[in-house]
Every structure is written in structure tokens, then in C-alpha cells.
Amino acid sequence: MNKNFRNMLIAFMGAFFLSLFSNTLSPFITTIKNTYGVSDTMIAILPPTVYLASFVMSILGAKLMAKLDLKKGLYLGFSFILIASLIILFSNSFYLLLVGYFFSGFAVGMGSLICSTIISVLPKQYQKFGLYNAFFGLGGILILPISKFFLKNKISFHYVYLVHIVTICVFFLLATRLKGISIHNDDSSESSHVSISVLKNPLVLIMSIAIFFYVGAEISTTN
Numbered sequence: 063m064n065k066n067f068r069n070m071l072i073a074f075m076g077a078f079f080l081s082l083f084s085n086t087l088s089p090f091i092t093t094i095k096n097t098y099g100v101s102d103t104m105i106a107i108l109p110p111t112v113y114l115a116s117f118v119m120s121i122l123g124a125k126l127m128a129k130l131d132l133k134k135g136l137y138l139g140f141s142f143i144l145i146a147s148l149i150i151l152f153s154n155s156f157y158l159l160l161v162g163y164f165f166s167g168f169a170v171g172m173g174s175l176i177c178s179t180i181i182s183v184l185p186k187q188y189q190k191f192g193l194y195n196a197f198f199g200l201g202g203i204l205i206l207p208i209s210k211f212f213l214k215n216k217i218s219f220h221y222v223y224l225v226h227i228v229t230i231c232v233f234f235l236l237a238t239r240l241k242g243i244s245i246h247n248d249d250s251s252e253s254s255h256v257s258i259s260v261l262k263n264p265l266v267l268i269m270s271i272a273i274f275f276y277v278g279a280e281i282s283t284t285n
């Protein structure tokens with residue numbers, strides 16, 4: 063198999079599994095509220111916790127990606143899914159659950175950054191961002207019948223995260239085939255300075271903050 067095609071497929075699968083994971087929270091908001099006996103105010107903290115962590119990691123992730131490069135960065139991002147899933151699986155209090163979902167935000171931020179970067183550094187004919195978004199959307203669609211199955215059969219929402227642990231272990235095996243791709247080149251130091259200057263641009267910061275509040279409003283009203 064062509065290495066660029068293989069790397070593209072790995073990024074697509076990463077987007078799919080990441081979406082499957084990140085869209086698990088919304089269907090179980092009411093279940094979580096009833097399970098832990100928390101108020102509406104407390105349960106409303108969950109979605110912003112995830113997206114705040116994702117926002118922070120999206121910025122820090124650029125620095126980590128420069129140090130680790132794409133393959134190790136991919137492993138780190140998806141390791142956060144394993145950490146978050148294990149914490150959520152064994153959480154016996156709402157505050158521990160919050161910690162788990164905070165790590166899930168790290169996973170979303172770092173995972174999305176790495177997978178989209180993999181697509182962007184491939185040769186132009188493999189930069190299929192439309193298909194990449196389609197795979198991400200497919201994960202969001204498929205988590206709904208999975209969630210419905212757990213809710214209908216009165217299975218604890220914690221066990222959904224066993225599914226994520228298994229799928230990410232499978233993805234790690236697939237990710238070992240990611241080869242011949244890097245963000246580093248002769249102009250890497252120059253690119254680093256460009257990235258920093260972009261982050262200092264007030265318009266970029268305003269846009270980032272606007273997207274943060276938009277996503278928070280969208281998720282909270284949906285829930």
C-alpha cells in the first residue's frame with residue numbers, strides 16, 4: 063500500500079475514533095446527573111470542562127507536536143483517551159468524573175491537532191479534508207445507537223468507556239504503520255517563529271475565544 067495513502071487512512075481512523083469518544087458525553091448528561099445526584103448547576107460544568115481543556119491543549123499541543131513530531135504526538139493525544147476512559151470508568155464521585163472529562167478534553171485537543179496536521183502535510187492529492195470531516199461525522203453518528211443500546215438496557219454509562227479503551231488499543235496497533243511523515247524540515251525553526259507570531263495576533267485570539275463560546279453555547283443548549 064502506498065505510504066501516503068496509508069498515512070491518510072490512519073488519520074481518518076483517528077478522526078473516527080476521536081469523534082466516537084468525544085461525542086459520548088452528550089447522550090449521557092441526564093444519566094450522569096441522576097447517577098451522581100448533582101444539581102443542574104453542577105452538571106452544567108461538564109461540557110465547559112471538556113472544551114476548556116481542549117482549547118488549552120490545542121495551543122499547548124502545537125509546542126508538544128514540534129518536540130515529539132507527529133507519530134509520538136499521535137500516541138500522546140490518544141493516550142489521553144485511555145487515561146480519561148480509565149478515570150471515568152472507575153469514578154466513584156462527581157469530582158473524579160470531572161477530572162476524567164478534563165483529560166478527555168486534552169485528548170480531543172491534541173488528537174484533533176495531530177490528525178488534521180497529518181492530512182495537511184501529505185502530498186496535495188491526499189489532503190482529503192472533506193473525507194476527514196466525514197469520518198469525524200461518522201463517529202458522531204455511530205455513537206448515538208451505541209449510547210441508545212446502553213440506555214435502553216440500563217447498562218451503566220461507565221461501561222461505554224470500555225468500548226473506547228478497546229477501540230483505542232486497536233488504533234494504537236494501526237498507528238504503528240504511520241511512517242515517512244514529519245513536520246520537521248530545514249525551515250522548522252522559522253515555522254516555529256511563524257506559529258508563535260500567529261498566536262500573538264489579536265484577531266486569532268478573538269476568533270479562538272469566539273469559537274470557544276460558540277461551541278460551549280451549542281453543546282450546553284443541546285444538552
